[in-house]
Amino acid sequence: MSVYDLTGRKALVTGGGRGLGEGIAQALARAGAAVVIGDIREDLGKACADALQGSGATADFVPLDITSEASWERAIPAAIGILGGLDIVVNNAGIEITSLLVDLDAEDARRMLEVNVLGTALGIKHGFRAMRPGGPAGEGGAIVNVASVAATIAFPGIAVYSATKSAVDRLTRVAAMESGKLGYGVRVNSVYPGLVPTEMGAQLAQDVATLGLFASPQAAVGAVVELTPLGRLGEVADMADAVVFLASDGARFITGAGLPVDGGMGM
Numbered sequence: 001m002s003v004y005d006l007t008g009r010k011a012l013v014t015g016g017g018r019g020l021g022e023g024i025a026q027a028l029a030r031a032g033a034a035v036v037i038g039d040i041r042e043d044l045g046k047a048c049a050d051a052l053q054g055s056g057a058t059a060d061f062v063p064l065d066i067t068s069e070a071s072w073e074r075a076i077p078a079a080i081g082i083l084g085g086l087d088i089v090v091n092n093a094g095i096e097i098t099s100l101l102v103d104l105d106a107e108d109a110r111r112m113l114e115v116n117v118l119g120t121a122l123g124i125k126h127g128f129r130a131m132r133p134g135g136p137a138g139e140g141g142a143i144v145n146v147a148s149v150a151a152t153i154a155f156p157g158i159a160v161y162s163a164t165k166s167a168v169d170r171l172t173r174v175a176a177m178e179s180g181k182l183g184y185g186v187r188v189n190s191v192y193p194g195l196v197p198t199e200m201g202a203q204l205a206q207d208v209a210t211l212g213l214f215a216s217p218q219a220a221v222g223a224v225v226e227l228t229p230l231g232r233l234g235e236v237a238d239m240a241d242a243v244v245f246l247a248s249d250g251a252r253f254i255t256g257a258g259l260p261v262d263g264g265m266g267m
């Protein structure tokens with residue numbers, strides 16, 4: 001069996017209702033994992049789980065607001081009940097609200113901090129509690145956090161978002177250290193996706209043009225491609241395959257790492 005094979009593994013993907021999370025759930029399932037999608041949008045999450053089931057995968061949906069402790073306390077036991085265990089947690093859910101710093105709205109900033117930083121931190125917390133020895137799924141595992149190329153470059157219009165993704169990077173490293181030191185048996189890594197034209201990515205291109213930073217959304221996309229040695233935007237599958245790798249035994253000696261999946265944009 002390939003070291004990248006996930007047959008028998010049980011995964012929870014946050015924000016799996018659309019975009020990168022949906023692609024990550026599909027890629028994990030293709031690699032053999034059983035997958036539970038956790039999302040604040042029940043309509044999207046259920047549809048995605050249904051589609052996965054239709055393709056023959058073991059998949060289901062649990063409601064999850066990653067910013068809420070109570071929501072995690074319901075979602076993790078529900079996922080373990082459905083899957084019969086838990087080995088992989090992908091902290092993918094996140095939000096982006098574009099703004100120049102000079103026009104920053106405090107509520108928008110708080111919301112991004114809450115979802116991207118607190119939500120990811122709670123995902124690590126509850127993933128650890130479930131997967132560490134003595135936990136309800138206590139056989140160790142892997143956590144993969146979705147940061148962003150924005151954590152590694154300075155792109156105008158996304159200052160607070162970028163700060164939250166730098167925070168995800170630090171959370172990842174400290175989590176890996178605590179897990180190692182305390183014998184949790186859980187590897188913790190992150191990916192830094194480049195721009196992908198999901199709903200979030202397309203909206204970002206629109207918003208930076210509206211702010212006057214680029215002549216048009218197409219010009220914003222063109223500027224990103226220009227900065228990218230591999231000469232194209234990212235695709236959902238590019239990100240999803242990297243997450244599968246970090247979740248698999250192929251990455252068994254990798255923890256505390258941030259993997260750029262950005263065509264070289266952030267190097």
Ligand SMILES: NC(=O)c1ccc[n+]([C@@H]2O[C@H](COP(=O)([O-])OP(=O)(O)OC[C@H]3O[C@@H](n4cnc5c(N)ncnc54)[C@H](O)[C@@H]3O)[C@@H](O)[C@H]2O)c1
Nearest residue numbers: 015017018019020040065066093094148195196198200201
């Ligand atoms: N698209 C890009 O260009 C890009 C680039 C780098 C990083 N990322 C990161 O990838 C991740 C996914 O982005 P995407 O482009 O798929 O975004 P998206 O907006 O298309 O999808 C995000 C999903 O997360 C869910 N979600 C939002 N808030 C939630 C909450 N509080 N609890 C649970 N679920 C919640 C949404 O319902 C949605 O299904 C995000 O963390 C984003 O920051 C995206």
